[in-house]
Amino acid sequence: MRFASRLVPLFLLLSACTDLQREFQGPARLELAGVKEGACATVEAAGRSATRCGDYTFRFTGLSGKLPVRAVAVWQGVEVQGYQGEVELFPGGTARVEVERKTLSLRAEAPWAGSAATYEAWVDGAFAFGVAVYPDPPPSGLEGMVLVHRGGPELRVPTAPRVVVRVRDGAGESRVEVAPPAEGLLVRVPEPRYAPIRLTPEGVASRVACVAALLGGVEAARSCTPPFGLAVVPPDGEYREVVLVAYADGFPFQEGRVLARSGESRTVALARKRVQVELTAPGFTADTQAVGEAWLRPEDQEGVPLYGDAPPAGYEGYRLADRALVVNGVAALSVPTGRMVLFRMVGAARTAEGVVDLVDADRRVVLP
Numbered sequence: 586m587r588f589a590s591r592l593v594p595l596f597l598l599l600s601a602c603t604d605l606q607r608e609f610q611g612p613a614r615l616e617l618a619g620v621k622e623g624a625c626a627t628v629e630a631a632g633r634s635a636t637r638c639g640d641y642t643f644r645f646t647g648l649s650g651k652l653p654v655r656a657v658a659v660w661q662g663v664e665v666q667g668y669q670g671e672v673e674l675f676p677g678g679t680a681r682v683e684v685e686r687k688t689l690s691l692r693a694e695a696p697w698a699g700s701a702a703t704y705e706a707w708v709d710g711a712f713a714f715g716v717a718v719y720p721d722p723p724p725s726g727l728e729g730m731v732l733v734h735r736g737g738p739e740l741r742v743p744t745a746p747r748v749v750v751r752v753r754d755g756a757g758e759s760r761v762e763v764a765p766p767a768e769g770l771l772v773r774v775p776e777p778r779y780a781p782i783r784l785t786p787e788g789v790a791s792r793v794a795c796v797a798a799l800l801g802g803v804e805a806a807r808s809c810t811p812p813f814g815l816a817v818v819p820p821d822g823e824y825r826e827v828v829l830v831a832y833a834d835g836f837p838f839q840e841g842r843v844l845a846r847s848g849e850s851r852t853v854a855l856a857r858k859r860v861q862v863e864l865t866a867p868g869f870t871a872d873t874q875a876v877g878e879a880w881l882r883p884e885d886q887e888g889v890p891l892y893g894d895a896p897p898a899g900y901e902g903y904r905l906a907d908r909a910l911v912v913n914g915v916a917a918l919s920v921p922t923g924r925m926v927l928f929r930m931v932g933a934a935r936t937a938e939g940v941v942d943l944v945d946a947d948r949r950v951v952l953p
Contacts, residue, residue, distance in 0.1 A: 617668070626657065630653070668682050687744045689767065693774055706751075709729060710729055742766065758777050759775055780818075784829060786829050795807055795832045800827055836943060864877040885921065889904075903927055
């Protein structure tokens with residue numbers, strides 16, 4: 586008993602010496618390597634936590650041994666890097682660990698896409714550090730973003746304020762923005778918006794003010810600025826007929842047609858627009874020998890092959906644009922569109938004539 590009682594003070598003395606030695610050696614230091622410049626890092630070790638911005642060497646007094654450590658680096662409000670594992674800490678010594686880029690797993694769902702579809706993930710260029718990236722330039726609407734995934738629907742992306750998921754299947758393309766993304770998120774990509782058909786009209790008349798593109802008989806685009814380039818978004822990736830109509834003085838003056846599909850660029854030759862006119866007049870019957878004529882005013886003669894006939898009295902400057910025999914009392918004329926168009930039916934017994942204010946569509950004209 587007397588011997589044991591002497592050991593207690595000795596033990597306390599040795600313990601005090603050990604504590605004094607640790608104090609003399611200084612705190613245990615933990616250095617985080619590879620932290621993004623400007624980020625703030627937080628380290629948790631054995632229940633203790635510390636945050637530093639700029640200097641990433643952490644000091645812990647009284648910690649020693651192999652301890653669990655967790656580190657997180659936050660930049661612009663986003664956890665961009667981290668570390669988790671056991672680290673050997675000892676007084677007066679420095680342990681060094683390398684932080685890794687934090688990433689997320691996402692899954693894209695696009696029921697409309699086939700098995701050959703390509704899935705892409707784009708993040709803002711500032712957040713594309715520490716991961717492999719593709720050199721592709723960003724498509725329209727994604728300026729300043731970088732491609733970080735291309736392949737299947739299972740996406741691995743770096744943490745960022747937003748991620749744009751883009752799915753391409755043939756000519757079809759659709760994209761959706763996720764802000765902010767989260768681990769394991771299912772991203773539903775809507776039906777695609779197909780790439781536009783880009784059209785450039787050729788041979789535009791000097792009088793033309795605007796050019797419109799019709800898809801399925803419905804106006805899909807219009808340009809009133811030379812050279813009148815147009816972009817039409819089709820409903821699918823199939824070949825479609827697109828009709829270009831050039832307007833002058835408020836009526837269709839020229840027309841051109843082209844077959845094109847999503848993503849193609851085409852030049853479309855324009856020609857003078859013509860309409861079918863059935864011309865008739867009282868007294869011109871099945872046994873009447875006569876011709877029907879269509880005459881254009883000077884403003885509407887551009888781009889039209891014209892006859893050399895002299896104009897009728899009172900219609901100086903008019904030129905003959907089409908002539909056809911009267912058959913069963915009707916002359917079938919192909920007439921260029923125009924205003925104040927003069928129509929005549931000329932027979933052996935009499936001549937009938939009249940002016941139509943506007944000819945811009947197929948019609949029947951009855952002269953007095």
